[in-house]
Ligand SMILES: O=P(O)(O)O[C@H]1O[C@H](CO)[C@@H](O)[C@H]1O
């Protein structure tokens with residue numbers, strides 16, 4: 001067991017899907033994986049291992065925000081030998097031409113978090129990016145499955161509720177597609193420990209129009225991104 005994950009050595013696969021929502025992890029395991037077994041319920045942050053097309057895959061909830069996601073990414077890589085981490089998350093669209101339920105892959109992640117400023121003594125604006133091989137595979141998988149998937153940069157924000165919507169407008173002008181809360185930390189930690197990471201997202205709400213999905217839909221209906229992530233993880 002690590003501090004925050006209750007799995008024994010060998011119970012977590014080398015490939016892990018990481019939704020923020022632990023109940024999305026449970027839904028993914030029960031809906032998509034064969035012979036899924038729960039290896040951890042520490043803090044209610046469920047983790048399961050099963051198989052997808054015969055290949056072992058785990059799915060581990062990571063919580064909301066970069067401090068939480070960093071803990072799970074760090075322990076998965078350093079204590080369980082995980083090499084491939086694919087976040088499957090929800091996001092708020094910043095781009096006018098995204099619709100609810102659109103799927104996107106984050107090739108890069110800007111952030112307002114202080115975590116990397118602290119990491120680099122405030123001297124470097126580090127650019128967290130997706131693993132190129134995983135991203136290329138995800139694009140191929142989406143095309144093969146006939147799923148339209150946008151690829152572009154996102155914002156990983158510390159706050160879900162912002163007092164500065166004007167900054168979201170500015171980011172949209174610079175091509176940032178959507179906002180979520182974990183990708184920058186995931187990409188940074190994967191790079192630091194020589195693992196591979198990718199973030200695939202589904203638009204759960206639109207920052208400009210105010211349209212939004214329900215919490216039940218965010219938990220149990222974003223299947224296209226899960227299928228892309230599973231096929232990518234085992235490729
Ligand atoms: O749906 P998940 O994966 O949790 O992702 C998004 O949803 C949460 C906010 O509602 C944040 O974790 C954000 O990144």
Ligand SMILES: O=c1cc[nH]c(=O)[nH]1
Nearest residue numbers: 090091092179180181
């Ligand atoms: O971080 C997030 C996730 C979904 N929707 C948002 O508006 N923000």
